[in-house]
Amino acid sequence: MADLSIKTRDDDEICEHIEALESNMQVRTFDWAKENTGSWNRAGLDKLAPRLGDAFSALDAKIELIKTDPFEKISNKGTVEAFETGAVIRISARPDATSQIIMSGHYDTVFPPETFTDIQALGDDKFNGPGLADMKGGISVMLGALQAFEAGPLKDKLGYQIIITPDEETGNFASAPFLTKAAQSGAMIGMTYEPCMDTGAMSGGRKGSAVFDVILHGRSAHAGRAKEDGRSALEAAASMVVALENLNGKHDGVTFNVGSIDGGSAVNIVPDMAIVRFGARAPDAASAAWATAQVDELLKVAQARDGISGHVHGGFYRPPKPRNDAQQTLFDAVADTGRAIGLELEFVDTGGVCEGNNIFAAGVPNVDTLGVMGGRIHSDEEYVIMSSFVERAQLSGLLLNRIADGRLDAAKIKAMMG
Ligand SMILES: [Zn+2]
Numbered sequence: 001m002a003d004l005s006i007k008t009r010d011d012d013e014i015c016e017h018i019e020a021l022e023s024n025m026q027v028r029t030f031d032w033a034k035e036n037t038g039s040w041n042r043a044g045l046d047k048l049a050p051r052l053g054d055a056f057s058a059l060d061a062k063i064e065l066i067k068t069d070p071f072e073k074i075s076n077k078g079t080v081e082a083f084e085t086g087a088v089i090r091i092s093a094r095p096d097a098t099s100q101i102i103m104s105g106h107y108d109t110v111f112p113p114e115t116f117t118d119i120q121a122l123g124d125d126k127f128n129g130p131g132l133a134d135m136k137g138g139i140s141v142m143l144g145a146l147q148a149f150e151a152g153p154l155k156d157k158l159g160y161q162i163i164i165t166p167d168e169e170t171g172n173f174a175s176a177p178f179l180t181k182a183a184q185s186g187a188m189i190g191m192t193y194e195p196c197m198d199t200g201a202m203s204g205g206r207k208g209s210a211v212f213d214v215i216l217h218g219r220s221a222h223a224g225r226a227k228e229d230g231r232s233a234l235e236a237a238a239s240m241v242v243a244l245e246n247l248n249g250k251h252d253g254v255t256f257n258v259g260s261i262d263g264g265s266a267v268n269i270v271p272d273m274a275i276v277r278f279g280a281r282a283p284d285a286a287s288a289a290w291a292t293a294q295v296d297e298l299l300k301v302a303q304a305r306d307g308i309s310g311h312v313h314g315g316f317y318r319p320p321k322p323r324n325d326a327q328q329t330l331f332d333a334v335a336d337t338g339r340a341i342g343l344e345l346e347f348v349d350t351g352g353v354c355e356g357n358n359i360f361a362a363g364v365p366n367v368d369t370l371g372v373m374g375g376r377i378h379s380d381e382e383y384v385i386m387s388s389f390v391e392r393a394q395l396s397g398l399l400l401n402r403i404a405d406g407r408l409d410a411a412k413i414k415a416m417m418g
Contacts, residue, residue: 002407005339007398010152010405014397015341017148018390025137025144025389028055030119032136033129037086038112039170045086048107052089052139052164058147060155061093061162068166068174074213074313076262078273086166088178094159095186099403099410101160102187102364103146104179104355105139105371106168116380125386132384133374138193139164141371141389145396154404161185168355171211171317176358183362188410189330189403190359190366191396195374197348198385202369204331204347206357207253208288208320210280212295214240216263216302216310220272230270231307237261237274243298244278247291253283254291255351280316281351288316318357323349326365326416333408334367337398341391365413370396 007015032051036044053063066089070082089107109131119129131137142162149155161182165175172179183190196202216237221230244256256278263274280295282288295312302308321327331347338345356368373388402408 004333004336004402004407007340008401010154010401011340011398014148014152014401015394017151018144018393018397021144021147021393022390025140025393026386029132029137029140029384030129032107032139033119033131036111036113036117037108037131039085039108039110039167040083041113042084042086044113045108045166049087049089049166052107056089056091056143056162058143059091059093060150061091064090066090066178071173074215074275076275078215078275085174088166088175089164090178090182091162091164092160094156097157097159099158099188100186101158101189101191101403101410102182102359103142103160103162103191103193104165104359105135105142105193106165106355107136107139108166108169109134110169110378122383126383127386128381128383130382133195133372133382134377135193135195135371137374137384137389138195138371141393141396142193144389144393145400148393148397149400152401154401158400158404161187165355172355172358173317176317179355179358180362183359183364187364188414190356190364190368191370191399192354192356192359192366192368193371194354194369195371195377195384196369196392198373198375200343200373201346201348202334202367203350203352203356205283205323205327205349206321206353207281207283207351208316208357209318209353210282210288210291210314210316212278212280212312212314214276214295214299214310214312216240216274216276216308218270218272219307221270223268223270227270231272232270233274233308234261234264234271236302236305236308237263237276240276240298240302243301244276247294251287251290254287255281256291282316282320284320284322288320292316318353319361321357321360324417326413329413329416330365330367333413334395334399337402337408338395340398341394343391343395363417365417
């Protein structure tokens with residue numbers, strides 16, 4: 001491959017164009033952050049989706065707001081409930097161009113309405129506000145890079161599908177099929193806009209993530225008159241929790257964490273239902289299979305108790321994204337590209353997960369922290385670093401240029417996925 005750390009004339013031009021877009025990128029990020037889009041706030045999601053669609057109409061692309069199917073949630077009563085989230089925004093351009101990419105981002109945040117709404121300057125180039133970094137700022141950077149790219153001479157050589165989702169923070173349960181489909185319609189490289197760290201470091205390998213709900217049924221009885229007739233679902237659940245936590249340290253890189261036990265009621269009733277809710281993380285497909293097998297095994301142990309039945313809901317909704325040859329080659333290419341604008345980019349492995357896991361599982365190598373620099377995400381101290389809008393949009397712009405003119409051989413990297 002060509003030396004990606006050298007800037008061409010097209011590269012200088014895209015960098016200048018992006019500098020001119022700085023306040024544009026920042027102002028629209030603040031506007032979007034003022035609209036609350038907590039993952040369960042359907043009304044807020046419905047308000048922001050068309051505004052995002054309008055913003056992306058600056059591109060030479062087709063824009064669709066697509067209604068999603070309801071997905072299943074296990075209620076505290078152990079019943080399956082349906083939740084319908086907001087629209088998936090799909091933006092597509094030039095499906096016949098030589099190079100094809102998928103880009104993704106999410107417009108939901110972890111903040112329910114009225115929990116964290118204010119935007120304030122922290123000084124030192126930082127602003128605090130909900131979703132400024134994760135990831136309304138990232139969506140804005142993606143758009144800025146594409147606006148500048150499409151104004152340049154390489155536009156016709158690159159096509160894309162962008163998927164902007166309403167439900168990333170809760171696991172992409174409704175939008176995952178859209179990511180998979182877009183990834184599998186010819187995409188060679190994926191670019192996702194989660195924030196990078198405030199040091200500028202980006203994510204390398206990612207573990208896979210599972211969410212499980214184990215629903216256990218026993219038999220209720222009056223605790224005073226007929227305790228012996230009862231079969232406590234909570235007792236079975238408690239023993240399962242201990243066994244799950246004991247799995248930590250048993251398999252390299254695999255962790256389990258029980259988040260809650262639901263069930264039971266008054267102290268004079270033997271509880272006939274309990275739900276054990278837990279997560280698991282695993283670094284590769286084999287260890288994810290091991291973790292899943294352990295869960296099945298523990299369910300059997302619970303069911304072997306007299307009068308206890310149950311079932312498992314959930315599993316690995318985001319497969320692992322290990323640092324394979326294709327990923328490493330792409331990270332190296334991104335790092336070289338960063339050098340063209342004076343960045344020394346580091347890629348750090350993490351237990352966190354994102355849409356990059358889904359895109360990898362669909363067979364497309366990807367880099368998933370192309371968004372703004374920020375920190376304290378998922379807390380009311382979330383902040384964005386203002387100078388990173390231009391820097392990170394330029395990084396993306398240069399990547400688009402390199403993929404379009406073939407200096408970055410996207411097809412070759414994709415082929416390394418095997
Ligand atoms: Zn995010």
